[in-house]
Amino acid sequence: MSNYCEVCSMYFQDEHSLQSHLAGKKHLKKLNQRQVLERSIVVSPIPKCIFPRGLINIFQQYGAIKRYQFNPQYLEIEFHDRNSADYLLKKPIWVKNVKLNIEKGSHNNLRKQKSAGQCKEMESLGLINFSNIEHIFNEDTTFDDQLQMFLNAVQLTNAEIETRYESVCTELDRIFRVVFPKCKTYKFGSIQTGLGFKECDLDIYMDVDDPTYETKSTSTDFKTTAKIFKKVKEVLYKMNCVFSKIVLIPKAKTPIIKFWYLPTEVSCDLSFKNGLGISKSYFIKYCISLDSRIRPLIMLIKYWARHFKISGTGKICNYALVLLTIFYLQQPSVNIIPPLTALRNSCEPRVINGWQVNFNENTVLPPVTNQSSVAQLLHGFFIFYATFEFKSHVICPIDGMIHTDLEFKEVQNLPSSMDTYKAYMNEDESLSLNVNKPMCVQDPIELNHNVTSSTQYDTLNTFVKYCALGIEICTLSSKNEYKTLMKTLLSTVIKKRDTFNITICGNQYQSNNGSDSMETCTDAAGKSKFPSNDWYFTVFNIVKDIFEQIVKVQTEILTANVGEKQQKFEILSDVHMKKYQKIIFHCTGSHCVWRNRKVSNIILDPSLSCLRKEAFISEQTIECHDKTDTERIHLDFLCTFKKKDPNKVILILNNHNSDEHIFKEFKRFAEYKLAGIIKQTLLYMQQFNKCY
Secondary structure, three states: OOOOOOOEEEEOOHHHHHEEEEOHHHHHHHHHHHHHOHHHHHOOOOOOOOHHHHHHHHHHHHHHHEEEEEEEOOOOEEEOHHHHHHHHOOOOOOOEEEEOEEOOOHHHHHHHHOOHHHHHHHHHHHHHHEEEEEHHHHHOOOHHHHHHHHHHHHHHOHHHHHHHHHHHHHHHHHOOOOOOOOOOOEOOOOOHHOOOEOHHHHEEEEEEEOOOOOOOOOOOHOOOOOHHHHHHHHHHHHHOOOOEEEEEEEEOOOOOEEEOOOOOOOEEEEEOHHHHHHHHHHHHHHHHHHHOOOOHHHHHHHHHHHHHOOEOOOOEEEEEEEHHHHEEEEEOOOOOOHHHHOOOOOOOOEEEEEEEEOOOOOOOOOOOOOOOHHHHHHHHHHHHHHOOOOOEEEEEEEEEEEEHHHHOHHHHOOHHHHHHHHHHHHOOOHHHOOOOOOEEEOOOOOOEEEEEOOOOOOHHHHHHHHHHHHHHHHHHHHHOOOOOOHHHHHHHHOOOEEEEEEEEOOOHHHHHOOOOOOOHOOOHHHHHOOOOHHOOOOOOOOHHHHHHHOOOOOOEEOOOOOOOOOEEEEOOOOOHHHHEEEEEEEEEEEEEOOOOOOOOOOOOOOOOOOHHHHHHHHHHHHHHHHOOOOEEEEEHHHHHHEOOOOEEEEEEEEOOOHHHHHHHHHHHHHHHHHOOOOOOHHHHHHHHHOOO
């Protein structure tokens, strides 16, 4: 053990070898690096309310600073003495009521210690987050200048791709050829097409046998996806000096292994199932090469969708966004990109997994006559999709045409451009294109794949709403030659109106004695149940009391039947209740009654109803809050009281004009409390023969 170097983690045969090593340049370099880390700290993230340079004056109080480095996301400081760093790690530092997050070491060293997911998130936020590039759009420059600065800030450069991404496939080939002698890996996705953002993932396809574009006629049991997956996993786990944070996703439609490639700090997704992704990337790359406006347009649309959380897992994937853009540019009114069928007329089909993957990139195309700017093309993109009938139409980049879902349900109705799809369906109808989704974008190569099959209605609605907003912004900014387009487009947010439902069922309270009113019910047993006509009126009044006495809001009552104009009522009678199927409460208030909702040293009267007890607690909570005057908020919501038979009430609560985080807090409180208070109040009324 005495012949061990802790700095370099190496053992030596004897003392002489160890001493020679300790005097060597490599050891001294590592020793110096270690000493630098021991006297260094990183402050990350830097709160927005703090100017980074102001922190230097603060930290100088704790020791002499040898070196410091600024970044939008962190401040790195090296002291002359390690004691200064050690002291700051033990002592919490507060600036403007914000506690600084201080870690030991350098920023680069900390990055290596974090998981791939954490590191990716940190970098994506630090490098291309809107708050860090917003200054680009504040300059009094032209749209074209702003667009170029934007692209320089967010997209991967060729140098970055070469130094950080290219070596991954080369290293994977070297490592896995020990297990699979003919192994070959291929890049695909945004890195291959040139549409990658800084710090984006690297998508890799690994072919363990034949070249990707050769059709495999036979395969042994060993070379099934599952067995390849298992073997690759074993190798990755063994080489923990090269790969880390390995995540297995074997049951996905395309099984993948996620990992972090340590030498160049790249997050990777590795797949083995088929090489269609390579062909899809090749087609996109070709489309981009046709016109210099296409790449910046797609990058802007991708960033716009990312910024407003329209794209991502379970939303609209980036590949789908690219296809949506290509399809728009294929339309006759735009006519910048040809349909894929026009590129296949003069080439022999090359087929992988039943689908033609090739096209003739030397096809002679007519000259492009469209002279629109990138801003004008973006405007057209918004117009096209803000009014698109997603419910019944399919987007098909293979022929650049819009087809109906009925055409795909009756395959014989499809045009000749879909002949490959028809032949595929003749072999197995169960593998048809899934058009029964909120939106359907057909993959131009894998024709039975809807690339938006995981997109939900909410995401589609958000996409359409932001397209409609984009039309307005483009129209206004066109008056100043689009100088304000990018800033306004990325800083104008559609306010989300959160909604949730609470259902109240009255079966357990319903009377079977046929009485119309509690007042006419003569027997005690019968009076303990709520008659049908009293049920809705009773629940309505309980809900109103909860809002006014517990939530402490002012209520305005609106009523309307289908086709009628809304009316306001100061007081709603049981007669009104019988007439109207839907009643709306408009509630506004400024008290936050759900925080610190505790009453100590007070014994509540046990004879009080649940509603009265909760009302008392609210009063005490407000009284405590008013002493500090720090809990005033703006709560503004609508509650629709909807009658359902038999004896069921649905409360639909919508954010009308509350701050988003306030309504979320209220939502948690209402979902937890509201139904329980109503139930306990109804039981109390039964027990004590109470009525409204």
